[in-house]
Amino acid sequence: MDNRFYDVAVIGAGPAGLTSALYCRRAEKTVVVFEKDVVGGQVTHSPKIENYPGTAQMSGLDFAERLTEQVKSQGAEIIEAEVTGLLREIDGSWKIILPGGEFYHSSTVIIAAGVHHRTLGLEGEEELEGSGVSYCAVCDGAFYRGLTVAVIGGGNSALQEAVMLSELCSHVYVIQNLDYFTGEQSLVSILRNASNVELITGTIADRLIEEDGELRAVHLAPNGEKSMLDSVTGIDTDTYNLPLDGVFVAIGLKPENEIFSDVAPLDKYGYIEAGEDCSLGNGLFVAGDCRTKSVRQIATAISDGAAAAVSACRYIMSRG
Incomplete structure (x- = not known):
């Protein structure tokens, strides 16, 4: 087997993606996580987290660092690189494409690409x-x-x-x-x-x-x-x-799901449409702020991450 073939590939290392990686590793699945920006995601920008249980007065950066270390300690691999393409292979596996033609394969993919800052659109x-x-x-x-x-x-x-x-x-x-x-x-x-x-x-x-x-x-x-x-x-x-x-x-955020439009359904705002099990079919899953949902908070991102991981593990088991 290709030494770059994983059970689960996670695209995005915010709270949703890192939680997915943690749960999958606890289920003894091989996991790789890709992050093109800051490991930890948007939560690293929060000066204090006061609305997530057990983190009173903790900074977003501290929270992200603790979660990242926990995921690494469980054996997940984190690669700081941008995913530029996602293709489903004939055998049902997924090909994750990076810049320069580099690629990885996985049985399942969890998209947790998050959102990014909107700009004013002003000259200069x-x-x-x-x-x-x-x-x-x-x-x-x-x-x-x-x-x-x-x-x-x-x-x-x-x-x-x-x-x-x-x-x-x-x-x-x-x-x-x-x-x-x-x-x-x-x-x-x-x-x-x-x-x-x-x-x-x-x-x-x-x-x-x-x-x-x-x-x-x-x-x-x-x-x-x-x-x-x-x-x-x-x-x-x-x-x-x-x-x-x-x-x-600080005028809001928007999803970065354009590269997934060929494999995942997007709503009119560019969010990926999926239910509470976070499943899109064919071993593809979505978690966190990039999913269509009514509430986007750390708690809901982590909930999505857990749900997507459980769904991904069940999918892998169903295929033997």
Whole structure:
């Protein structure tokens, strides 16, 4: 047998993928996990995890590191590489294709590819990433200690990033296009009570202003009659340019399932459609945030990971 043939291949090393790997190894299946970005997934960006049992005050990075070490200790192989293709072979096995033509084979595949950050789509945004534009306060917040920053977004991710940055930065603006925040009200309350935070609702950031390759300001525009833009102090109301040292974009996530469209059904938003057993048929499974579901949390990702692993192991047993 090919020495790169596994019982289970897991695509993605977030909580869902790592849980799948852990469960499969406990069932004595050979397992390989592929991750193109950060092992641990999006949870590594969370400054604190307070809504998962048994992890009070634990950072997302600590949680991810512990889970990763647990999976490795059980004998799963983790390969930091991007999967560029997935094909079903004539014998029913799966071919996992990596850059440069490298490939692996497995009896089953669990897709746990997660989601990635949405961008503003503004001119110069990509060029300014790392020079004033960031998508991760945990990763980059320390670079802005004592400086002025803005967080763009109004959901839990944006509010959590703003809370973290308020403990590091001299001033934090939170810019939300709607006239209300969609995240947890407890987080909104924390920010309202912070002396160095200003909440700007009903406002959009429509241009990034740079100088010598560094972000200097964002241009803001009111979005509706209830915009709070005019209430902000220290802003040039003639041009609505808000001077900043950095901006953290937290406007949501989207799945990365395009490469699986030939083998897995996608809904109109690009999520993979599967039931609670996470099975897609033919030895293919899906787990975590990349699956169509109503709730996307660490707890639901781990639940998916366990369900997909159990389904995969049952499939392997059924084939003898």
